[in-house]
Amino acid sequence: GAVVSQHPSWVICKSGTSVKIECRSLDFQATTMFWYRQFPKQSLMLMATSNEGSKATYEQGVEKDKFLINHASLTLSTLTVTSAHPEDSSFYICSAQNLGLTNYGYTFGSGTRLTVV
Amino acid sequence: SQQGEEDPQALSIQEGENATMNCSYKTSINNLQWYRQNSGRGLVHLILIRSNEREKHSGRLRVTLDTSKKSSSLLITASRAADTASYFCATAGNYQLIWGAGTKLIIKP
Numbered sequence: 001g002a003v004v005s006q007h008p009s010w011v012i013c014k015s016g017t018s019v020k021i022e023c024r025s026l027d028f029q030a031t032t033m034f035w036y037r038q039f040p041k042q043s044l045m046l047m048a049t050s051n052e053g054s055k056a057t058y059e060q061g062v063e064k065d066k067f068l069i070n071h072a073s074l075t076l077s078t079l080t081v082t083s084a085h086p087e088d089s090s091f092y093i094c095s096a097q098n099l100g101l102t103n104y105g106y107t108f109g110s111g112t113r114l115t116v117v
Numbered sequence: 118s119q120q121g122e123e124d125p126q127a128l129s130i131q132e133g134e135n136a137t138m139n140c141s142y143k144t145s146i147n148n149l150q151w152y153r154q155n156s157g158r159g160l161v162h163l164i165l166i167r168s169n170e171r172e173k174h175s176g177r178l179r180v181t182l183d184t185s186k187k188s189s190s191l192l193i194t195a196s197r198a199a200d201t202a203s204y205f206c207a208t209a210g211n212y213q214l215i216w217g218a219g220t221k222l223i224i225k226p
Contacts, residue, residue, distance in 0.1 A: 044160075044205070044216045093160065108152075108160045 002028050004096050006109025013084055013116055021079045021112045023094035028107075029074040030096030035067075038091040038111075050077050084116040123206060123217035131225050136193045138220040140206030141186075149182055151191050152205045154219075160205070163191075196224045 003026040013019050023033060031052050036044040050056040050071035058064050066088075068080040077096075081088055094109040123140045130136055140149070148167045152160040166173045166182045166189065173180045179192040193200055201224045206217040 046216075095160075108162070111160075 002026075002096075002107040004030075004094065004107045004109045006094055006112055008112055009110060010113040011115070013114070015085055015116055016083055018080055018082045019084055019114060021081075021092055021094070021114075023077045023079070023096070023109050025075045025096045025107070028096075030077070031074060032097045033071055033077040034095045034097075035069060035077075035079050036093045036095065038093065044093065047079075081114065084114070086116045089114055089116045123204075123220050125220060126218065127221045127223070129223040129225060130196060132196055132198055134196055136196050136200070136222055136224075138191045138204050138206075138222070139188060140190070140217045141188045142206075142208045142215065142217075143187065144208070144215070146184075146208040148209045149180075149189050150207045150209065151178075151180060151189075152207060153202045154205065155202045163204075193222075196222075198224050198226055200224050 005024045005026055007022045011019055033050050035047045035050070037047050038044045046059050047062045047067060048056045048058045048069050050069045052071050052074050056069035056071065066082055068082060069077065071077040077094060079092060091111050091113050093111040096107050123138060128136055128138065146168050148165050150165045151163040153163055154160050164173060164175045164178055164180050166180050168184055171182055177194045180189060182189045189206060191204060201222060203219045203221045205219045208215045
């Protein structure tokens with residue numbers, strides 16, 4: 001079945017450094033990928049929608065310069081948290097829309113737990 | 118993005134009992150999906166019900182959809198300890214998934 005590989009699964013970084021999270025669709029082409037963030041005990045919040053070859057569309061309140069999204073190919077999207085601070089600590093999940101599925105299903109990565117110390 | 122509402126926020130039942138979770142939404146949808154998330158892990162897709170369907174089964178799961186009331190329910194029958202997780206509904210419009218706040222389900226042995 002459709003698989004989205006998200007890497008790393010967890011990362012601890014120092015405040016002020018940048019962290020890159022990768023999301024790859026392994027057996028399908030993902031023209032659209034979504035990046036979500038989840039705070040503890042809360043629901044997922046959509047951060048941005050990325051389309052291959054174009055600029056990402058960010059949700060209101062999400063800083064574009066802080067959360068850089070690149071979707072350079074049909075199988076890879078990256079989220080870079082720049083100059084990370086402790087308040088950026090969260091669980092980040094990507095998902096890819098698989099138009100090859102009859103239900104236009106969404107396949108999720110396994111998530112990345114980011115801890116900024 | 119807009120969020121749906123789920124109730125209850127938390128549910129604790131004995132193993133073997135049935136668990137029912139509800140989800141309400143606000144916009145028109147193409148389909149509604151239920152996901153499970155174990156603590157600290159990624160989401161696992163459970164079941165998708167299209168807007169023209171009223172009920173769907175998958176193993177011990179039964180999902181209903183009432184588009185007139187803009188609501189859905191997820192029933193887990195004969196619950197097991199391994200069902201302990203958070204459950205989210207998500208509605209699919211044209212493009213994005215709009216998420217509910219989730220129900221935390223605890224199955225007591």
